[in-house]
Amino acid sequence: MTLFQMEVLVAVANIGNFTRAGEEIGLSQSGVSHTIGSLEKELGISLFVRNRTGVTLTAAGEEIVSSARVILAHSSRIKEIASQSSGLLHTTIRIGSFPSATEHLVLPLIRELGSLHPHLETRLFEGTYPEIKEWIRTGVIDVGFHVLPEEGLDGMTLMQDPLTAVVSAQHPLAKEGTVTFEQLAQEPFIMPMAGCELLLHQEFGRRQLKPQIKYEVVDNATILAMVEAGIGVTVVPTLTLPPTLPQVKAIELSPPVYRQIGLVVRSLHECSPSILAFLREAERFFSTFTSK
Numbered sequence: 468m469t470l471f472q473m474e475v476l477v478a479v480a481n482i483g484n485f486t487r488a489g490e491e492i493g494l495s496q497s498g499v500s501h502t503i504g505s506l507e508k509e510l511g512i513s514l515f516v517r518n519r520t521g522v523t524l525t526a527a528g529e530e531i532v533s534s535a536r537v538i539l540a541h542s543s544r545i546k547e548i549a550s551q552s553s554g555l556l557h558t559t560i561r562i563g564s565f566p567s568a569t570e571h572l573v574l575p576l577i578r579e580l581g582s583l584h585p586h587l588e589t590r591l592f593e594g595t596y597p598e599i600k601e602w603i604r605t606g607v608i609d610v611g612f613h614v615l616p617e618e619g620l621d622g623m624t625l626m627q628d629p630l631t632a633v634v635s636a637q638h639p640l641a642k643e644g645t646v647t648f649e650q651l652a653q654e655p656f657i658m659p660m661a662g663c664e665l666l667l668h669q670e671f672g673r674r675q676l677k678p679q680i681k682y683e684v685v686d687n688a689t690i691l692a693m694v695e696a697g698i699g700v701t702v703v704p705t706l707t708l709p710p711t712l713p714q715v716k717a718i719e720l721s722p723p724v725y726r727q728i729g730l731v732v733r734s735l736h737e738c739s740p741s742i743l744a745f746l747r748e749a750e751r752f753f754s755t756f757t758s759k
Contacts, residue, residue, distance in 0.1 A: 468509060470542055473535040475502045476514065480532045484521040544739065558741040559588040563599040563611030565662065567687075567706040568728060572625070572753075573612060579752050580745075587745075596662045603733050609742050613731045614662060620731040623746055625753040627725035630663065633691065634700045636714040645721035652676040655699035660685045663704055663726055670724055691715060 478488040479499060489499040507514050514528035524532060564573045569591070577589050592599075592608050599611040603620060615622045632651060634640045640650060648671055656678040658664055664683075671678050681699050684690045687707045694701055695713045704726055708717060730749055732738055738746070 468506065470539070472502055472506045473539055475499055476506060477532060477535050477539060479503060479515070479522065480524055480528070483523065558739075559590060560610065560742065560745050561590045561592065561608040563592045563594065563602050563608040563613075565596060565599065565612065566593060567704060568612040569593055571706050572728070576749055576752055580748055583748070600731075603731060606733075609732070610745065611731050612728065614666075615727040615729045615731070617731055620733060621735040622729045622731045623750060624727050624729040625749065626728050628704045628706050628728055630666070630702050630720055630724045630726065631705045631708065632700065632702050632718045632720055633694050633708075633715050634718065635694055635697045636716050637697065638700065638716070640700070640718065641716040643718060645719045647721050648674050648676055651700055651702065652678050655679050655681045657681065657690055657693055657699040657701040658683045659687070659690055659701060659703050659707075661687065661707075663702075666724070666726055667702055 474492065475488070475494065478492050479485060482488045482491060485499045485503070486496040488494075489496050494502075503514065510531070512527050513525055514531060515522040516525060562573060562577075573591065577591075580587055580589070592602060594602070596613060596617075599608070599613055600617060600620065602608040603611050613620070613622065615624055632640075632646045634646075634654075640646055640654075643650075652671065652674075658667065658678070658680045660683045667678075682693065684693065687703065688709075690701055690703065691709075691713055693699060694715050702720070705717075706728075730746060732742065732746075735743075
């Protein structure tokens with residue numbers, strides 16, 4: 468019995484038709500029939516019941532196909548381990564990311580890995596924190612950039628992104644070197660709603676403060692325009708700030724507060740060798756990236 472025979476067997480079991488299974492795996496109908504016939508002869512049993520509409524598994528065939536799937540999965544895992552040990556990632560990694568991480572973290576990482584591992588392919592899915600979590604849970608993506616900790620997912624911290632207060636250039640606080648949450652709580656507040664609002668509520672609550680939230684806004688450019696117009700003050704992650712600011716002043720918080728950005732997976736124990744290798748490469752890259 469060969470791996471090729473098992474691949475053909477599983478393909479026919481999945482599709483229920485010799486011709487369509489052959490099209491799926493690049494084999495002629497006669498080639499599929501010959502392969503299955505040889506396997507049945509070797510085993511001494513019938514694996515399929517043939518009829519006019521297609522084929523169905525016999526009781527013994529169902530058990531054998533179940534074992535064949537396990538063997539093929541282990542075969543794939545062995546190939547991944549060999550690929551990993553050779554220093555090449557022969558696989559496709561599906562990555563989830565939120566906008567500020569995409570520009571500042573994901574794209575530099577993809578460029579770096581592309582030069583080191585030319586056989587590695589990446590696909591990018593950009594969304595919100597809840598979408599990334601759902602994509603991980605349902606298997607749409609293999610790994611996601613996310614704020615940590617995130618309940619229900621295993622994570623690995625890559626960097627700390629400081630939160631920054633932003634006020635109008637004409638605001639009295641613009642003259643300050645640093646600002647506190649106590650000072651911000653006395654001002655009309657624009658709450659960013661792209662994900663860091665939970666951290667901000669936590670920081671205000673920790674100090675027993677209640678911010679004067681006047682607006683809740685998702686889009687970062689809109690938030691900055693509102694601050695520039697003197698409508699209120701805000702606090703945003705530093706990575707979300709554009710290189711050139713409008714007529715606003717970005718001020719450090721005292722004491723500093725950070726959002727922890729990292730990579731999340733459904734379970735580190737269930738990761739394939741290629742995903743684990745990707746995580747190690749990302750950790751290595753960001754250990755040097757953040758120290759530059």
